[in-house]
Amino acid sequence: MKATLGSRNPHKARELERLLPGWTIVPLEADDWPPETGATYLENARAKARFTFERAGGPALGEDSGIEVAALGGRPGIESARYAPEGAPAIAKLLGELSGVADRAARYVCELVCISADGEEIRGRGTVAGTIAREPRGEGGFGYDPVFVPEGEERTFAELGDAWKDRSSHRARAVRALLAALGAVLVFAGCGDRDRTGRRVLDAFFARTPYQRALALRFPPEPGSVSCVLRRNHKAIDATCSTEVTLLKPERAVVTLTEAWDHGTQAHTWFFFIRRDGKIQSVTQEGQPAPR
Numbered sequence: 659m660k661a662t663l664g665s666r667n668p669h670k671a672r673e674l675e676r677l678l679p680g681w682t683i684v685p686l687e688a689d690d691w692p693p694e695t696g697a698t699y700l701e702n703a704r705a706k707a708r709f710t711f712e713r714a715g716g717p718a719l720g721e722d723s724g725i726e727v728a729a730l731g732g733r734p735g736i737e738s739a740r741y742a743p744e745g746a747p748a749i750a751k752l753l754g755e756l757s758g759v760a761d762r763a764a765r766y767v768c769e770l771v772c773i774s775a776d777g778e779e780i781r782g783r784g785t786v787a788g789t790i791a792r793e794p795r796g797e798g799g800f801g802y803d804p805v806f807v808p809e810g811e812e813r814t815f816a817e818l819g820d821a822w823k824d825r826s827s828h829r830a831r832a833v834r835a836l837l838a839a840l841g842a843v844l845v846f847a848g849c850g851d852r853d854r855t856g857r858r859v860l861d862a863f864f865a866r867t868p869y870q871r872a873l874a875l876r877f878p879p880e881p882g883s884v885s886c887v888l889r890r891n892h893k894a895i896d897a898t899c900s901t902e903v904t905l906l907k908p909e910r911a912v913v914t915l916t917e918a919w920d921h922g923t924q925a926h927t928w929f930f931f932i933r934r935d936g937k938i939q940s941v942t943q944e945g946q947p948a949p950r
């Protein structure tokens with residue numbers, strides 16, 4: 659899958675390419691970008707996606723993101739890129755505005771819009787809550803990452819690094835929402851899990867290697883759910899194991915395996931990005947740590 663990204667920010671293209679295994683993300687070359695005048699992240703992301711679609715055709719991606727600081731009434735928000743030059747100047751301005759302020763709550767927001775080759779719009783949104791540190795720390799990431807500490811962590815995004823961001827950042831969450839929406843669109847288009855190709859892909863997936871054959875003992879061989887028993891600290895837990903398949907063009911698919919327990923309030927999901935012959939190209943995981 660090749661998609662053109664409507665952004666001048668090379669960091670975003672690199673993050674998105676890591677987050678969308680099997681996709682090639684090509685930043686659009688343009689010097690007449692329309693001004694970002696939307697009132698929301700969604701309006702700006704859509705405008706970038708449409709501009710890119712008109713220039714390059716589909717699939718086109720538009721992304722808009724920003725950081726919202728509670729004590730500043732949500733600023734800089736959609737103005738984050740224009741608040742001050744990215745990096746040290748923007749961080750210095752933010753820390754200056756927050757000097758002596760006890761409430762450090764903040765969140766990152768990311769809105770993604772994808773326009774498919776036939777002009778259909780698919781969206782995904784992701785947020786991550788945290789606080790603004792008192793001084794910058796760490797080398798990774800970009801923008802405000804040296805001063806953003808996500809909830810549940812003590813280190814900044816820049817200290818936690820790319821691997822952490824790829825699992826849990828606002829952009830990672832927006833990508834997963836986009837992929838889920840893309841899956842739903844494919845199902846509606848009649849090329850999703852009820853399709854015969856989907857069954858063939860799953861047969862190949864569950865037969866390919868000893869590891870994949872072991873998965874076949876736990877998960878249903880076709881889209882749907884079965885009851886299963888997981889083990890945590892030698893205790894048996896009643897759970898549900900489910901299988902889904904989404905076909906991507908050309909010749910790729912995502913097999914999604916989910917274990918849900920505690921009446922569905924806890925879940926662990928694996929996304930296997932595969933070729934349609936069942937060969938795994940990459941895997942991402944989300945949710946609670948999986949029981950054994």
Ligand code: IMP
Nearest residue numbers: 721722723724725738739800801802803
């Ligand atoms: P825009 O979406 O291109 O308008 O710019 C978003 C701005 O928000 C960036 O220039 C950064 O300043 C900030 N931002 C968005 N996402 C991130 C991130 O993951 N890390 C650090 N800064 C970010």
